[in-house]
Amino acid sequence: MFETDDKSVLLDAYNKIASSISKRPVAKDKYMDIRAEIIKRIDKSLLVSRDIYFTELEKQHILKECKSTYKDYCGFINGNPTAKTTQLIERKNALLDLMISFEIQSILRFKNGLGEDLYLDLRSIFSNRKYKARLMKDSVQVILKDAVDDPELSAIKKVQLFYTTRAGKKFHLQGCPYCAGKMLCAEYEYMLIDKRIKPCRCVTKNNEIIKEKKLKEQEEQYITAFVDESLRDNTGHYFDETLGMKQNVFSILMCKGMLRNEHSVTENGIIGQYIHVAERTEQLQYTTIEAIGTVMLKASLTGFSKNLIIYTDNQGVCNTWRKIPALEFLARSFSTVKIRFIRREKNKLADHLIRDNDIIVISKEKTKKLLEIYSSSQEQKSYKKNDW
Numbered sequence: 461m462f463e464t465d466d467k468s469v470l471l472d473a474y475n476k477i478a479s480s481i482s483k484r485p486v487a488k489d490k491y492m493d494i495r496a497e498i499i500k501r502i503d504k505s506l507l508v509s510r511d512i513y514f515t516e517l518e519k520q521h522i523l524k525e526c527k528s529t530y531k532d533y534c535g536f537i538n539g540n541p542t543a544k545t546t547q548l549i550e551r552k553n554a555l556l557d558l559m560i561s562f563e564i565q566s567i568l569r570f571k572n573g574l575g576e577d578l579y580l581d582l583r584s585i586f587s588n589r590k591y592k593a594r595l596m597k598d599s600v601q602v603i604l605k606d607a608v609d610d611p612e613l614s615a616i617k618k619v620q621l622f623y624t625t626r627a628g629k630k631f632h633l634q635g636c637p638y639c640a641g642k643m644l645c646a647e648y649e650y651m652l653i654d655k656r657i658k659p660c661r662c663v664t665k666n667n668e669i670i671k672e673k674k675l676k677e678q679e680e681q682y683i684t685a686f687v688d689e690s691l692r693d694n695t696g697h698y699f700d701e702t703l704g705m706k707q708n709v710f711s712i713l714m715c716k717g718m719l720r721n722e723h724s725v726t727e728n729g730i731i732g733q734y735i736h737v738a739e740r741t742e743q744l745q746y747t748t749i750e751a752i753g754t755v756m757l758k759a760s761l762t763g764f765s766k767n768l769i770i771y772t773d774n775q776g777v778c779n780t781w782r783k784i785p786a787l788e789f790l791a792r793s794f795s796t797v798k799i800r801f802i803r804r805e806k807n808k809l810a811d812h813l814i815r816d817n818d819i820i821v822i823s824k825e826k827t828k829k830l831l832e833i834y835s836s837s838q839e840q841k842s843y844k845k846n847d848w
């Protein structure tokens with residue numbers, strides 16, 4: 461029943477990734493040749509008749525060719541928008557049609573392998589940027605395999621049936637007291653929404669329970685951390701000039717669960733908030749790396765080994781952290797580690813941890829002297845007070 465829907469999901473995804481393919485501008489006098497070459501390659505693929513039986517391996521081979529042609533088409537059109545002709549667009553559409561018809565077969569086969577009460581939410585997979593981008597090189601078969609194992613997606617869902625009475629304005633779960641002894645009609649939720657029938661309290665209450673359960677499960681599966689770093693004046697320098705004028709510090713805010721931004725941080729969800737003095741360096745990215753490594757250590761020391769998400773406003777480290785041996789090594793203690801970029805203005809909690817607190821490292825001897833000065837000044841104060 462969802463086949464046409466699946467087609468539109470794939471078509472949508474292919475159209476959307478088209479714009480992300482890097483531009484390949486060519487000189488205007490080369491337009492004709494390159495366009496002709498692409499049309500020739502598309503036509504060659506279109507010679508493949510859909511009525512002929514192909515083995516799975518042959519189909520994969522045809523698809524690979526088609527995808528590479530489509531990618532070249534996108535690069536050419538993105539780099540030379542004026543080279544677009546109706547003829548070229550028609551050919552490209554026919555190519556996409558062929559690719560999708562092959563891929564739909566894989567999807568159907570995959571769906572047939574699912575249990576009766578389960579369905580594949582293809583839209584959730586291909587609205588995800590990562591899986592959408594993979595369409596350009598991988599077969600849908602391979603993508604599906606990875607996507608259904610991705611805990612962030614939950615691409616396989618349970619089919620839920622709801623019940624209505626003959627003239628009812630609400631839909632119910634089986635077993636709702638309201639339905640007892642009445643003639644019921646079973647339907648899928650999307651059909652009911654189309655008919656503008658609203659959920660009964662039995663449904664909304666159940667949804668809340670499911671949501672809570674999911675949240676709890678997710679809290680056990682994920683730790684999310686926000687880190688920030690700063691190079692600032694070292695207050696300790698005023699008491700001990702052997703210490704540097706500046707010091708690197710970083711802050712960590714660690715929370716239970718999978719959080720998409722800091723607005724989702726709740727008091728109960730916080731595992732810990734820390735600020736640390738970091739190794740002295742002019743390059744703040746090393747401090748970010750130290751902060752990320754510290755999060756991994758802290759998480760792993762609590763015995764946690766599942767999924768870790770770390771937000772930082774250092775874009776460079778997000779892109780390159782896997783190449784840093786120490787981080788790569790620490791990351792092996794977890795099922796998945798994701799370092800995500802967060803804009804500075806959206807990382808306020810970690811930023812304030814650093815901004816609103818001070819840490820100084822000075823010798824015990826100096827602290828003792830400082831305390832002596834402090835208490836004698838306090839004594840003087842209370843003395844004056846009594847005098848007065």
Ligand SMILES: [Zn+2]
Pocket residue numbers: 631632633636637638639660661662663
């Ligand atoms: Zn009900």
